[in-house]
Amino acid sequence: MTKKSFLAGWAVALIVGIPLATVNEIAGLIIGITIGSLLAASKKGGGAIGFLTAPWIYLSPYIVPLMINYLRGNVPLLNLLLLIGYGLLDIVVIIFTIVAIILGVIFGYIGLRIAKKS
Numbered sequence: 748m749t750k751k752s753f754l755a756g757w758a759v760a761l762i763v764g765i766p767l768a769t770v771n772e773i774a775g776l777i778i779g780i781t782i783g784s785l786l787a788a789s790k791k792g793g794g795a796i797g798f799l800t801a802p803w804i805y806l807s808p809y810i811v812p813l814m815i816n817y818l819r820g821n822v823p824l825l826n827l828l829l830l831i832g833y834g835l836l837d838i839v840v841i842i843f844t845i846v847a848i849i850l851g852v853i854f855g856y857i858g859l860r861i862a863k864k865s
Contacts, residue, residue, distance in 0.1 A: 756787030756796050764804035765811075773843075776804050780847050784854035788862045793855020794848050801847035806834050 764779020779800065784793030803810070810831060816822040834840065 752789075753787050753792045753795065756783040756785075756792060757800060759783050759786050760796050760800045761803065764800065765807045768804050768807045769811075772805050772808065775807070776801060776843060776847060777850065779804050780850050781854050784851040785858040785861070787855055788858035790852045790855045790859065793851035793853070793858070795851070796855075797847035797849070797851025798844060801844040802835050802840050805840055805843050806831075809834060 760779045760783025763782050764775045766775070767778055768775030780793075780797050783796045783800065787793055787796055813822060813827055813830060817824065817827045
């Protein structure tokens, strides 16, 4: 794993996962983490991508409207940070983050095998 492949996998996971999460949170999470981990092509990179992007992908249907309201001036910064912070501590988000780490490690290993064969 290189820094460039990790950053590319992280960015692709967010770019693919967030729009899909507006339709279905779980599908956006799975597809985003899978593609990002395959691009990172290592077990460590896949696990890190799963850990770092899972809460943001899963909560994106709630975070994006909050950010828009903050930029319009309707929500103060403290309220925005408290709502996002408490959302990240939810048990469902923590469970999906653990699942995303496992999924990232599995697909990172698959991506590593594919990269070694080619």
